[in-house]
Amino acid sequence: MVARAAVLVLAACSLDACSCTDSQAPPPPPPDPSTVAVLVVPSRVSVSFDPAAATGSRDVSFTLQVMTRDADGNALEPDAGSVTWTVPAGVIVVGDGTIATLKVAETVPMPFTVLAKVNGIATVGSAKIERSTGTGGDVVFGEHASGSLAAVLLTSGATSTSPCEESATAFVWRGDLPNLRTAAASAGCRDDAMLLWSGASAAQLHPAGWTVNTDRLNAMTGTAPFVPAPAAKRLTLTPKFFIGVSDWLCHQAVEIPDCDLAHEQQWARETAVEELQLAQTIFERNRVGVELVYDPTLVVDKTELASVHNCDAAIQWALSPPAQVAHGDVAVLWLDDLDAVGGGPARAVTCGRATSDGALVLGDDRKLILISSPDQWITSVLVHELGHALGLTEPGYGHTDGVGLQISGFGRHNVMAETDNLVFPRMHFTLGQVYRMNADTRSLLQAAGLRPAGGVDCGCNPLATKSCPALGRDIAPLERTVTWTGTCSTP
Numbered sequence: 001m002v003a004r005a006a007v008l009v010l011a012a013c014s015l016d017a018c019s020c021t022d023s024q025a026p027p028p029p030p031p032d033p034s035t036v037a038v039l040v041v042p043s044r045v046s047v048s049f050d051p052a053a054a055t056g057s058r059d060v061s062f063t064l065q066v067m068t069r070d071a072d073g074n075a076l077e078p079d080a081g082s083v084t085w086t087v088p089a090g091v092i093v094v095g096d097g098t099i100a101t102l103k104v105a106e107t108v109p110m111p112f113t114v115l116a117k118v119n120g121i122a123t124v125g126s127a128k129i130e131r132s133t134g135t136g137g138d139v140v141f142g143e144h145a146s147g148s149l150a151a152v153l154l155t156s157g158a159t160s161t162s163p164c165e166e167s168a169t170a171f172v173w174r175g176d177l178p179n180l181r182t183a184a185a186s187a188g189c190r191d192d193a194m195l196l197w198s199g200a201s202a203a204q205l206h207p208a209g210w211t212v213n214t215d216r217l218n219a220m221t222g223t224a225p226f227v228p229a230p231a232a233k234r235l236t237l238t239p240k241f242f243i244g245v246s247d248w249l250c251h252q253a254v255e256i257p258d259c260d261l262a263h264e265q266q267w268a269r270e271t272a273v274e275e276l277q278l279a280q281t282i283f284e285r286n287r288v289g290v291e292l293v294y295d296p297t298l299v300v301d302k303t304e305l306a307s308v309h310n311c312d313a314a315i316q317w318a319l320s321p322p323a324q325v326a327h328g329d330v331a332v333l334w335l336d337d338l339d340a341v342g343g344g345p346a347r348a349v350t351c352g353r354a355t356s357d358g359a360l361v362l363g364d365d366r367k368l369i370l371i372s373s374p375d376q377w378i379t380s381v382l383v384h385e386l387g388h389a390l391g392l393t394e395p396g397y398g399h400t401d402g403v404g405l406q407i408s409g410f411g412r413h414n415v416m417a418e419t420d421n422l423v424f425p426r427m428h429f430t431l432g433q434v435y436r437m438n439a440d441t442r443s444l445l446q447a448a449g450l451r452p453a454g455g456v457d458c459g460c461n462p463l464a465t466k467s468c469p470a471l472g473r474d475i476a477p478l479e480r481t482v483t484w485t486g487t488c489s490t491p
């Protein structure tokens with residue numbers, strides 16, 4: 001394998017006229033320990049026990065995450081092994097890293113508190129684990145795979161105290177929701193619900209149709225379907241990879257030992273696997289509800305791509321018979337280099353609907369991702385571009401940072417940050433982003449009809465909440481301050 005130098009920055013963008021440039025800003029300083037907060041996510045979990053298990057042998061195991069957040073809102077994932085968990089007797093913690101699995105027997109008194117201490121940080125994070133009574137207002141049921149994340153249901157609707165109540169309920173098997181009823185349209189409220197699930201599944205209900213009576217939202221497969229409407233959906237995406245690199249890099253100024261076409265192709269394949277594995281991990285941790293599958297038979301060398309350096313040429317290649325990208329496909333082209341876009345070098349691009357000359361149109365129901373600059377690849381490039389492919393294109397190309405984007409508050413760890421670096425690796429999607437990836441009509445999942453419940457136009461204003469949750473809506477903490485001073489080019 002050819003050795004590569006790690007780099008600290010890159011720009012990746014979406015659409016055709018993206019003005020992304022290669023930011024050369026130095027990495028931010030490490031956070032000040034005195035201002036760091038430790039977060040256990042979710043901070044409150046409603047737990048019930050496997051109804052199919054025999055009484056007396058019921059237990060549940062689910063995972064919690066620990067994150068830290070500095071005074072600037074940047075979240076970090078502490079080093080694995082630096083976290084100490086404290087739980088009451090009868091609760092077993094498996095793992096001492098940032099992801100810990102709690103094994104809870106039915107006999108353990110509830111509620112109880114879980115504490116997480118991170119080495120070098122004075123504050124301690126906590127989470128409250130409580131038993132779901134199911135006797136309150138509305139109730140949600142959902143399948144739970146042992147050891148997986150607690151599910152999160154994001155709801156909105158009118159309550160007795162709020163015309164537009166929005167809440168995120170984390171639960172294992174069953175969770176108690178606020179008493180909800182469908183909000184009056186005149187109040188400008190959403191009446192939807194999105195069940196954010198494990199990495200492999202997400203369920204969507206739109207509209208929810210809450211009544212004044214107790215509503216039982218059932219998202220278990222194999223039993224009664226989602227009530228009152230669409231079923232949960234387990235969804236997989238299996239990207240196609242076309243390796244189009246040449247031995248171009250071998251002839252650059254820096255001589256690379258033993259460099260030839262075969263080495264370049266092999267390294268691209270290895271990188272593709274690595275990037276897809278990271279993408280799947282990030283999707284799962286953020287409950288994107290899509291499982292990314294690697295199929296080695298869908299990795300194909302295409303030496304004719306050595307002359308492709310932009311979306312126009314890539315779309316022309318992909319659509320020329322026999323077409324290489326079909327309905328529902330995600331095709332990833334690994335290329336030597338990309339043309340500069342908007343005055344700066346482009347490291348990766350997700351091709352938008354229209355090409356610059358308008359001669360060719362790639363439908364929204366299929367996506368082309370181009371990845372270039374083999375000496376500067378970073379493993380989070382693919383998951384970032386998949387974010388674009390799944391509808392994160394507004395505002396500012398869907399980026400959460402970057403010069404001139406007029407948006408702030410997401411933190412540098414967000415997957416849709418324009419730049420990645422070794423201090424703040426991109427690893428996090430907000431619930432608002434995950435919602436759009438599943439439900440927005442801009443997403444491949446909706447354009448290709450992969451989600452059964454139908455899409456909604458989330459618009460470009462990240463602060464608006466009428467159609468979709470605010471883009472910055474998150475679970476850790478539930479409310480974040482995202483600011484945006486831009487304007488929408490489209491209503």
Ligand SMILES: [Zn+2]
Nearest residue numbers: 012013014384
């Ligand atoms: Zn981008």
